[in-house]
Amino acid sequence: MAISSQSAKNLGSKVLIRPNSQTKGIVSWLTTVDHKRLGIMYLVASFLFLFTATIESSLIRTQLIRPNNTFLSPEIFNQMFTLHGVTMVFLAIMPMGTGFANFLVPLMIGARDLAFPRLNAFGFWIYIAGATLFYSSIFLGGAPNAGWFAYAPLTSLSANPGHGIDFYMIGLFLAGMGTLATAMNVIVTIISMRAPGMTLWRMPMFIWMVLITMFLILFAFPPFTIALVQVIMDRSFGSLFYVPEQGGMPILWQHLFWIFGHPEVYIIVLPAFGAISEVIPAFSRKPLSGYPIMVFSGMSIGFMGFAVWAHHMFTTGLGPYGEMAFAVTSFVIGVPTGAKIFNWVMTMWGGKIRLTTSMLFAIGFIVTFVMGGITGIMVAISSLDAQINSSYFLVAHFHYAMGGGALLGFMAGFYYWFPKFTGKMLSEKVGRFVFALIAVGFHTVFFPQHFLGLMGMPRRIQTYADGYGFNTLNLISTLGSYIALVGACLLAYDIIVTMRSKDRKAPNDPWDARSLEWSIPSPPPVHDFDTTPVVVGQDTFWLEKYPQFKNISKQEESEIAKLAKESDKHGIHMPGASWWPLITSVALFFGGYSIIFDNILLGIIMAGLLIFSVHAWAFEGVGGYYVTVDNDGGKK
Amino acid sequence: MSMTSHGYRSSNIKDPKLLMWIFLASDCMFFGSLIGTYLVYRGRSLVGPYPQDLFDIPLTTISTFVLLMSSFLMVMALYYLRKNKIQSFRLATFGVIIFGSIFLGFQVFEFSHFAHEGLxxxxxxxxSSFYVLTGTHGIHVAIGVLWLISLLITSYIRPMTSKDEVYLDVAALYWHFVDIVWIVIFTVVYLIEFI
Known part of the structure; x- marks a missing residue:
């Protein structure tokens, strides 16, 4: 493999030299535009936040272990459940999906990077900027304390005079920009950069689910962003959007928030659906059952996801017709989800099942998610919802959907793709214990909460009195959270041991799997594919290994191979690294502080830096380098 | 499906252009939320001044016309660039910048006039809802003007040919979208008060 650099000669390179392929060490990570490195950075960051949020939830559970406990004061307790919710939703699980997508989308469609590598880097750094800004609130006067959905008018200046809410608003504004940028990037990549022969109907299911997720992000994040801007305007510039004394309607926040917030549930869970749809066929040695049904049910979940938001607001007085409409749409959205569940079960039916850790998590996902779905149909009944709204029943429901659903799904994907990410195999023996601890711990935490909720225990209370019959169930629930925490620690330990060991090398295709990413070395080389892949059907790598299952005419196959060969003539161009995505994010990061602390000077400086760095970004030139692969290179 | 200098592509649309279309789809939701907020709060102000007291339809019609004409010039600029007529392209782009700036000038005048009247x-x-909505639109126009100025300066720094068409094409898409949004705002914010 030979590498030749092509230097940039434009404006940007005069200001700050574009790092080239020889750059090593920390600078190469700060300036990287490689989708695999960014994917790994997303995953590392999201796992760190996942761990943080798990510790926060253990603190919350410790406070609730017995009645009249004083472990956390009410103020700290409010901050703690806000931190836990925001961290889990925005900083842990959603970026985890983005991390998987970043690493896997180009590999699975046979491309060599995303369409806009520097925009991808910007998406990551602005997410880190938003998360850092959000967490810096702890040291700068107290964390936000209005819950993850921050209902108005609890966020108004008169109700919440500290800076905590500002950190929530601006932190999520920044992180949301990154999410939107990455969503647009991934959509362009999937539409324009598929390998020859990779028609839409041959795409792996994970790619379909990511595509649908990215469209959901595209349309769901703007209303939330506007709602954030309105509160920022209220708090920093004195507008009246959510000031009831002046006619402002706090219900508008709820609408804007949930128009985003319900699709957000699917933004979190659809990539996990996609991961499961890769894991289950691989470990059942069968193609995915009902491929078109899976695609269309994903799409209808995406569409319907925008038509159910008001079921979060049944107790706000929508009137009987509004409640009925949203109850019906909420029932209907259960149908495509159910279709997916049946298809996963049908895939396993009659298959040659291997119970690897990944498969265990996948099966655990199906069971847990079905339970979350059933309680979901229960809370969609508006009359029942009036009784159990804001009780622990609801807490149990959405943790079964988000934690048990998305998180277990991602864990299955994590064990499945870890060899491809790192080139090392996680221990299957330890994996069994990790699965057992996390699954048992999870159900021990949340199953009793159904009963607590039905008995009338409200969510988000710092403590409860003795004698309501809450004591035993709360004790069990808290003990469960410790079991899950032990599972998380064991996983962290196994990852560290695996990464440090020298003899757990992963082969290219450890699972006898089906899609393109397994056809290249683990971890993949920087240019991903030595030659442009030729896609001959769904599960194209499987067909390459077992040609007897091919269902394609000789003529079509040779045409596709010809296209791939012609494409290889152009050489492999790798994009050059860049400082500007990082610097643009830094400018926005400090710009956020200038609004929080009313510092006009800092704001002007950062606006200047922003305009400058965007221009330097635009004009820094092509850069990059060419990789030439020897004829027999990479195949040895 | 086509081949480019980077090899095989699975669609015929250029990446920057597709990105801009997707961004605009998202931007629809941004403006949708702002316009929605404005309409929800319409007629709910507890104290004056109210829209009918302030809006000057003939004046805003003029600024609307100016913005519409800037879109026409934008089309001309793109046409000339495709034909490799760089001088005409520069002139038309300059015209767009001037018309956009005139529109912004109208908006500054309008804002200061309204503020003087007590709004x-x-x-x-x-x-609250009027300034945040029209202000966001104004920022969009301002970004467009800055963008076109950068493109215009670029055309003097390095030779620009019809190969660079996609850069102008993307800016043009953005510009037309911002223009269309203004038509909606002009209708549902201004004209609706006088039906």
């Missing part, structure tokens, strides 16, 4: 961001719901 501030902090005065009532109409003020």
């Amino acid at each position: 501030t961001l902090q005065q009532n719901l109409f003020g």
